[in-house]
Amino acid sequence: MNKKIPRWLARLFSLKGGMSNDAMSAPMLDCESVMRQLWDYLDAELTPDRMEMIRMHIEMCKRCYPQYQFERSFLDAISARRRTHSDPERLRANLLAALQSKGLSEA
Amino acid sequence: MQNGVVANEGTGGRDHQFRVEALRWLPEVTRFALSLERDEANADDLVQETFLKAYEAWHTYTPGTECRGWLFTICKNTFYKRRTREDRHVSCDDPELEALAAVAVHASAQQGGYADLFTRFDLSDAIDAAIAALPEAFREVVILIELNDQSYESAAALLDVPIGTVRSRLFRARRLLQEALINHARDAGLVRSRLNAGISGEESR
Helix, strand or coil: CCCCCCHHHHHHHCCCCCCCHHHCCCCCCCHHHHHHCHHHHHCCCCCHHHHHHHHHHHHHCCCHHHHHHHHHHHHHHHHCCCCCCCCHHHHHHHHHHHHHHCCCCCC | CHHHHHHHCHHHHHHHHHHHHHHHHHHHHHHHHHHHCCCHHHHHHHHHHHHHHHHHCHHHCCCCCCHHHHHHHHHHHHHHHCCCCCCCCCCCCCHHHHHHHHHHHHHHHHHHCCCCHHHHCCCHHHHHHHHHHCCHHHHHHHHHHHCCCCCHHHHHHHHCCCHHHHHHHHHHHHHHHHHHHHHHHHHCCCCCCCCCCCCCCCCCC
16 A cells, blocks of 8 residues: 555645645545545445545545546446347347257246 | 255256246346447357356356356356457556556546546447457456446456456556547547647656
8 A cells, every 4th residue: 555656646646645635624544545545436345434434535625526526427438338238038038949949948 | 965956856946946046147148248249149149158058067056156257257258269369468557556547647637628528528439449449358357347347356256367456457447448538539629639648658657
């Protein structure tokens, strides 16, 4: 978690080990920690406690909230590309016929 | 010995169990196949082959275990067997650095005035093309996690790689997709040029 950050990123964040003033009332997590775990947070891959800490920080931090919105809208756009079959009933019927030709008994 | 019990139940019991445990996942396997095969007819073939193989190998399945993952594995392996696999050796940065690199993409988007890019424009075709253009190792984690609701852990098990590798690949894939979509928006005139400042390869490494 404490790996060295490239200078260009440190510049972007103005990292000085703290968080933006807007998030001062959300203790324990600074903006860098939140950004490191933002993808994990958006994927709900963190512990419930950590999820809640990050949620609180994002809600209160004017720096992290726009980042969160940007990434959220990106993931929503990607997941909207899930495809659905045009004729699932035909697919199912064909599949059952193929399985029955291999020995599957009729229901 | 659950498999022994199944064997003793005869074909009727075996078939009933196959219907209850395997065929219930047909919609999910179909969606997975559709995200691997862009052509629906090819996806149909892939789904059928997957279930035929699963039926033939049903005696190797342990009842009550993760049947969806088992079917996804068969589907994925069948898909890759049909085509020549790409070189799957890809280099990934530290996943947390990849996560932080997303900050640069957003900063660039804010500077360029297109932070609402993904909500303001219909990028559907560009997203499909960008996913298809990803190197295979990145594309498969996007397909599993973004398009098929798999957790990092499930994706790692399906791909037989550590969870850390899944995270690295996923986060890098997301950055590649964002950059591709921003480039598309610029080329299509949706947003002004000079947008890639801060996210070019040189600066993002």
